[in-house]
Amino acid sequence: MSDDHHQPHSPSPVERRAAALEELLTERGLVPEGFIEEVNRAYEKDIGPMNGAKVVARAWVDAKYKMRLLADGTTAIAELGLGGAQGEHMVVVENTPEVHNVVVCTLCSCYPWPVLGLPPAWYKDPPYRARMVREPRVLLAEMGCEIDESVAVRVWDSSAEIRYLVLPGRPAGTEDVPEDELARLVTRDSMIGVARL
């Protein structure tokens, strides 16, 4: 894989100004350490992933939508008014009793922003990126997601061109739960594939 595949652009003028502002304000002690990360974390955990959760919940309750979603993720996600930059080439992979899917970006941190919000810090860590390819079962177990030997594990490498979203299995006993409540059960980690519901 070439480097440019993961580095789609150099910073725009506005990005440079935003970065300059951050540096200067930080140097003046006006940005408490970790503050921006803390604000972002709220969005990463709670607000951002809600878009992906809505996609998952719709697929659980609407079999035809699920078929469209698995056939063409980008178009089916756009049906819900979602998508856009960095979510443009979405491929949705379905967890089944036979297959567990997990997403990684081996070279950097390509991530489907519009449906999952901000990437968690560990997603960018070199050990996650390397080990999820080399020993996915071991790493998944360490992250609290044990996968039975009878279930195949598929690892999907995100790139600037293709972003993956895992469609987790619907939890048992939720047959009568309405769609909007189902969406609240869907976690960010389940859509990356490092957790099950």
Place this chain on the structure above:
Amino acid sequence: MKLDTDGPATPPRRNGELAFDAPWQARVFGLAAAVVEVCFNGDREQFRRRLITAIAAQPDRPYWDSWTAALEDLVVESGLVSANCLNERAAE
């Protein structure tokens, strides 16, 4: 930080959720939250006024670009960072 839910300074949303298209947008969002919290005791009115002005000045400019311009205006006008200093750093 609370955000406007209607009116000209409303951030872009998709299905009701705040929409960022790139990591820098989330950072400058958090940066403005820090400035409001630390330098204005959590009172966002000064920032909000500049954001409305920035959007009105260039209505077709992307929202987070206007957000960045408003934050620039706020920190320069309140003397936290000089305009020269900012221009020099951004040119590096």
